[in-house]
Amino acid sequence: MVSYTYRQSFARNAAATLDTIKAMGITDMEFSNLFGKTAADLRKLLDERGMTCSSFGVGYPDLQTKLAEVGQNARTLGANYVRVAWVPHKGPFTLEMARQTVADFNSFGKQLKDQFGLTFCYHNHGYEFEPYEDGTLMDYIIKNTDPKYVSFEIDILWTFFPGADPAALINKYPTRFKLMHLKDLRKGVVGNLSGGTPVENDVALGTGQLDLPTILKAAKKSGIKHYYIEDESPSYARQVPQTIAYLNSLK
Numbered sequence: 489m490v491s492y493t494y495r496q497s498f499a500r501n502a503a504a505t506l507d508t509i510k511a512m513g514i515t516d517m518e519f520s521n522l523f524g525k526t527a528a529d530l531r532k533l534l535d536e537r538g539m540t541c542s543s544f545g546v547g548y549p550d551l552q553t554k555l556a557e558v559g560q561n562a563r564t565l566g567a568n569y570v571r572v573a574w575v576p577h578k579g580p581f582t583l584e585m586a587r588q589t590v591a592d593f594n595s596f597g598k599q600l601k602d603q604f605g606l607t608f609c610y611h612n613h614g615y616e617f618e619p620y621e622d623g624t625l626m627d628y629i630i631k632n633t634d635p636k637y638v639s640f641e642i643d644i645l646w647t648f649f650p651g652a653d654p655a656a657l658i659n660k661y662p663t664r665f666k667l668m669h670l671k672d673l674r675k676g677v678v679g680n681l682s683g684g685t686p687v688e689n690d691v692a693l694g695t696g697q698l699d700l701p702t703i704l705k706a707a708k709k710s711g712i713k714h715y716y717i718e719d720e721s722p723s724y725a726r727q728v729p730q731t732i733a734y735l736n737s738l739k
Contacts, residue, residue, distance in 0.1 A: 490669060490718040491519045493728065498523045503533055510537050512732055518667070518716045519565060520545025520573070527564035534566070542714050543569040543609070543641070543667055548576055551596045559604035569667060569714075570600055571641050573611035580681065581615040586625045590632040597637030609667055611641040615683035617650035624652070630661050641667035643718070645690070648698055649679035655699070655706040662710040669718045670731070672696030687720040692730035694737075701738060 489509050491498055497505040502523055509517070519541050522530060534541055544562040551558060551572060562570050575581070575589050597608035610633075616626040630640065642665045644654040658665055673679070673696045674689040693700055707715070719727050 489514045489517055489728075490716045491517060491521060491523075493717065493719045493724050495521065502530065506533055506537055506539060510539060512729065514717070514732075515539045516714060516716070517541045518543040518545060518571075518714070519567075520571075522561070527561040531565050541565040541567050543567050543571055543716070545571045545573060545611070548572055548574065548592075552592075555596065555599055556603070559600055559606060562600075562606055563604055567606070569607050569609050569639075569641075571609040571611050571667065572596075573641075573643075574613055574683075575616075577615070581618050581625055583620060583625065583628070586616070586620075586628050587632075590629055593629070593633050593638045597634065601637050607639050607666060608637060609639045609641045611643050611667075611669065612646050613643065613683040614646040614650040614679070615681055617647075617652050618681060626652070626657075630664055635664060639666040640664050641669065642712075643669040643671070644698055644703055645669070645671040645673050646683070648673060649685060650681045650683075651679060655702045658703070658706040658710045658712070665707075665710055665712050666714070668707055668712050668715045670700075670715055670735075671718045671720075672698050672700070672731075687722065690719050690721040690727075692719075692727040692734065693717075694734035695730070700734075704738065 494505050544565055544567040546558050577585050600606040600608045617624045620628050647654040647657055672691050672693045674691045675697055677689050717731055
């Protein structure tokens, strides 16, 4: 589960929120916020419940200016992965931006691996699917980052929304994706390359536009290790149980 789904609850009461998530049978978390606590505080709450944090999400500036603190926090939480989900940019994403991104990622990834034994992952957000040569700038980033230091978290909504096929992308780079965000896009919503859509367009898995059985079959054959449910919508309390029921129904 991505902590962002329960962001308002976590901000109010982290312990009770973890109880709610665990009661649904989920014990593997990805935190992208410490919600005013220390990493050690959160780790204690997780340990008390037999839960784990496998991935720690941070902002780009944190990696540029306080990478050591990021690495320490990730280690304290017990995470194996540090991920970033947005490359700061204005206007359409360009080749020049992608080149800088590749250089940054290789550097962040090497430092996190060498100093902390952590795997750096980039979570796509839709704007990287600008056409480039016979593919997209997402292809450019994957091909030009060092697999030893840079892996990826595929957000299937933010792969589908800009017009790509999540299953095909996983099949194309089966060893590069280590993490996945599971989410679905409301029927009738037309995507674009902006990297944004109203949060209400996140719907329970199996009720939207994505071909989840095909995507999950591809994922199963790939190097993906952790699957996180993410639901940004205000209806998450109703939708997350629906999502879990859907996933349990898949054979």
